Amino acid sequence: MRQVVVIHYHEIGLKKGNRDFFEKRLQENVSRALRGVAEVPVRRLPGRLIAPLPEGVALDAVRERLRKVFGIAFFAFGAETPNDLDTLQQTAWDIVRPLSYETFCVRVKRAEKRYPMTSNEVERAVGAFLVEKTQKKVNLTAPEVTCSIEIMSDRALIYAEKIPGPGGLPVGTSGRVVSLLSGGIDSPVAAYKLMRRGARVVFAHFHGAPFTDRSSQHTVRDLVKALTPYQYRSRLYLVPFGAIQGVIVAQTLSSLRVVLYRRMMMRIAEEIARRERAEALVTGESLGQVASQTLTNLAIIDAAATLPVFRPLIGEDKDTIVKLAQAIGTFDISTVPFEDCCPLFMPVHPETRASLADVQAAEARLDVAALVQQAVENVAVEEVEWP
Ligand code: ATP
Ligand code: MG
Numbered sequence: 001m002r003q004v005v006v007i008h009y010h011e012i013g014l015k016k017g018n019r020d021f022f023e024k025r026l027q028e029n030v031s032r033a034l035r036g037v038a039e040v041p042v043r044r045l046p047g048r049l050i051a052p053l054p055e056g057v058a059l060d061a062v063r064e065r066l067r068k069v070f071g072i073a074f075f076a077f078g079a080e081t082p083n084d085l086d087t088l089q090q091t092a093w094d095i096v097r098p099l100s101y102e103t104f105c106v107r108v109k110r111a112e113k114r115y116p117m118t119s120n121e122v123e124r125a126v127g128a129f130l131v132e133k134t135q136k137k138v139n140l141t142a143p144e145v146t147c148s149i150e151i152m153s154d155r156a157l158i159y160a161e162k163i164p165g166p167g168g169l170p171v172g173t174s175g176r177v178v179s180l181l182s183g184g185i186d187s188p189v190a191a192y193k194l195m196r197r198g199a200r201v202v203f204a205h206f207h208g209a210p211f212t213d214r215s216s217q218h219t220v221r222d223l224v225k226a227l228t229p230y231q232y233r234s235r236l237y238l239v240p241f242g243a244i245q246g247v248i249v250a251q252t253l254s255s256l257r258v259v260l261y262r263r264m265m266m267r268i269a270e271e272i273a274r275r276e277r278a279e280a281l282v283t284g285e286s287l288g289q290v291a292s293q294t295l296t297n298l299a300i301i302d303a304a305a306t307l308p309v310f311r312p313l314i315g316e317d318k319d320t321i322v323k324l325a326q327a328i329g330t331f332d333i334s335t336v337p338f339e340d341c342c343p344l345f346m347p348v349h350p351e352t353r354a355s356l357a358d359v360q361a362a363e364a365r366l367d368v369a370a371l372v373q374q375a376v377e378n379v380a381v382e383e384v385e386w387p
Contacts, residue, residue, distance in 0.1 A: 001079040001091050005062060006150070006157050007049040007165075010073040018173075023049075025170040026071045032232050033069050035387045037061040045152065046111060050080065063163060065387075068229050070196050071170035076148070078159025083115070083151050088122065089129040091158050092147050096130060099160060103139035104130065105146055112153040122149065169198030171231045176200045176278040177310065178269050181236075183219040183338050186284030186313055188227060188330040189321050193312040194282050195230050202276045203234060204269050206241035208341030215338035221382065222333045228386040237272050238380040241265070241341050244371050252362040254347035258292045259354045260362060261342060263304035264371065270305055271376045280308045286321065287314050291350040300356050 009026060023044055030042045030049060037058055042051045053062065059077060066075050081091045096104065106127045108119040117125070126149065127138055150157040179191040181203045191201045205220040217238055228234045241264075248260050269281050285293045292301070302309050313321055325331035 001081055001094060003053045003055070003077070004080045004157065005051050005053055005066070005075055005077055006159060007051075007066070007075045008047070008073045009049075009071050009165075010167075022071070022170060022173055025172050026069070029069050029071070029170050029172070029232070030066070033065045033229075033387075034062065037065060037387075048150075048157075050157065052080075053077070065229075066165065067163070068166060069170075070166055070168035070198065070230065071173075072165025073167060074162045074164050076159035076162050078148075078157055081156050081158065083112075083154070083156040085117070085122070085125055088149060088151075088156055088158065089126050091156075092126050092149065093130060093133050095158055095160050096134065096145060096147055099145055101136065101144035103137050103143045103145075104134075105138055105140050105143040106130070106149065107146055108149045108151060110151045112151055114153075115151050119151075122151070166196065168196035171195055171198060172200055174198030174200075175280075176202060176276060177280045177282050178202045178204055178273040178276060178278045179282040180265060180269055180284075181205050181220050181223060182284065182342070183216045183223065183334065183340060184284065185325050185331060185334040186286060186289075186321055187282075188223045188284075188334060189324045189328065190282050190284040190310075190312050191227060192230065192324070192328050192330075194310065195227070200231055201227070201234070201282070202237070202272065202278055204237045204239060204272050206239045206265055206268070206341055208242040208245065208339065208344050209240050211242040211245070211344055212339035212341055216340055219333060219336060219338040221384075223330055224382075224384050225386075226329050226333055228384045232386055234384045235276070236382045236384065238382065239268055239272075239375050240378050241375065242344070244375060245341065245344050247366060247371060249345045251365045253358075254345075255349060255351040256354055256359060256362050257345065257347060258342070258350045259297055259300055259359055262292055262297075262301045263359070263363070264368075264375075266301060266305040266309070267368070267372045268375045270307055271372060272379070273307055278307075280310050281305060282310045282312070284313055284321075285311045286316055286318070289318065291352050294352045296353040297351075300354050300359055303356060 040051045106123045108122045177199045179201045181187045224236045
């Protein structure tokens, strides 16, 4: 018996024309994710991936890595064997032997319909064999252990535990986006959601230097590190924004500041997107959460961008976002205090319903193109790789 990990995906299976592209990307991502823990060839079999696991490999480490590979519906550690009944029975026994349980069932799927027995017949034959060897009871409705057997034309895969993957689509199959990453709780969750849909995320952070310290940059760097295991390599653009804020403050009405800041961020992010050949921007805004996130203001912010602006959290409550942030490991990083550029020079009563005409009149007093240009020229770019 040869120890393997079997990897199943679901949605990819639906993509008829592009299936090859999706499978190949998943295959590459799995290899990449296993770097340093199991450097093994990942093969494509019809409908699933499979990789041999050498003796003594750290299964916990493999499990940790695969749990972050988008596109995986579930995976299992098991055996790859010939598909004759004797071997199936013997191997099933080997697999369940070390487990502790009272009830079990056998589930068979045949990809090879020419196999001489039906799935049901194999289930009964293997089940009866296990009852005899183990004295355990069969329970078809709520078994403690399910022994799964996948019969293919030239082999079978047998395993006893399905480990859920994160779902979604393989990173790299949906193009590229630029995520505006503030250091707060919301934006890393928004970025995660796009990655989970197969997008590669480039990060942009605006910091208040020279009016703030570097703490927000440390926070976003840590956030990018926490998110990189989902996409293997990330690029972070650190944009000096304090000088632009200074100009806005000097030239325009205080109630419009928050919207003007955001519109400048959009324009700069769009320049970064152009460089990166990214096709959309992503923010962590949620409807009504703060003054800048009213429908009126969101529309005015959008009007500064020509690329689509995605807000995957628009309809989420804060507690849902917090739970997701905890689950993906960004919450504790986002809650370490840092000096944010946005509250800089913020009025007590920011406008919740700015008018586009007022905003445009205010911007007419600024050399918008030059400010964007200047910010883009002064960005610092950092790369993060994992593992
Ligand atoms: P977050 O928790 O992501 O900081 P928030 O609830 O604080 O969001 P805002 O401060 O209104 O909301 O920011 C809205 C969105 O604008 C953020 O989710 C982020 O995408 C973007 N953004 C805000 N400030 C910055 C910044 N300094 N750098 C990059 N993006 C920013
Ligand atoms: Mg914030």
